[in-house]
Amino acid sequence: MDEKHYLDAMITSLQQKREVLIQIIEKNMQQTTLLSQDDVDVDVWEGLVDEKGELIEKLNFLDEGFDEVYQRVHVILKEQRELFQDEISCMQDLISQITDLSVTVQSGEARNRDLAERQFSKYRTKAKSLTQNNRAARMYRSSMRGAGAYDPHFMDQKH
Numbered sequence: 001m002d003e004k005h006y007l008d009a010m011i012t013s014l015q016q017k018r019e020v021l022i023q024i025i026e027k028n029m030q031q032t033t034l035l036s037q038d039d040v041d042v043d044v045w046e047g048l049v050d051e052k053g054e055l056i057e058k059l060n061f062l063d064e065g066f067d068e069v070y071q072r073v074h075v076i077l078k079e080q081r082e083l084f085q086d087e088i089s090c091m092q093d094l095i096s097q098i099t100d101l102s103v104t105v106q107s108g109e110a111r112n113r114d115l116a117e118r119q120f121s122k123y124r125t126k127a128k129s130l131t132q133n134n135r136a137a138r139m140y141r142s143s144m145r146g147a148g149a150y151d152p153h154f155m156d157q158k159h
Helices: 002-035 042-079 081-144 152-157
Strands: none
16 A cells, blocks of 8 residues: 555654754754853854754755655545544644644744844944944044144244
């Protein structure tokens, strides 16, 4: 029965998707911890972003594989639903779990986006302040270059 193998592949794909979503949630929590610190290590941030990118690619691959297999068996599943009730029930449960995990991922992403915007805003403010301080220091140096030097003619005339 090929349909049974297809259904097993779909269940395995959903289980893997659930595990990938759990890993993404863990990366989100690591990002939240990192972004909550006063001084964010940019290298660690970039590493977490790269790791999440790989997980998202894996998630997309699993989605494509699931859709491909589903296209092969969806008609049979509808026609012979009672034959595959256990597998269908298992997939429904996994899909429900995946939906809950997806909501958790989305809320974590929104929270991290807000934290990142605040962190980057602080960095922009610091950079702007540094630029203003450097400009003020340059202006001070240029205006003070000749301030301590007196014209020798002036000193010679004074008795």
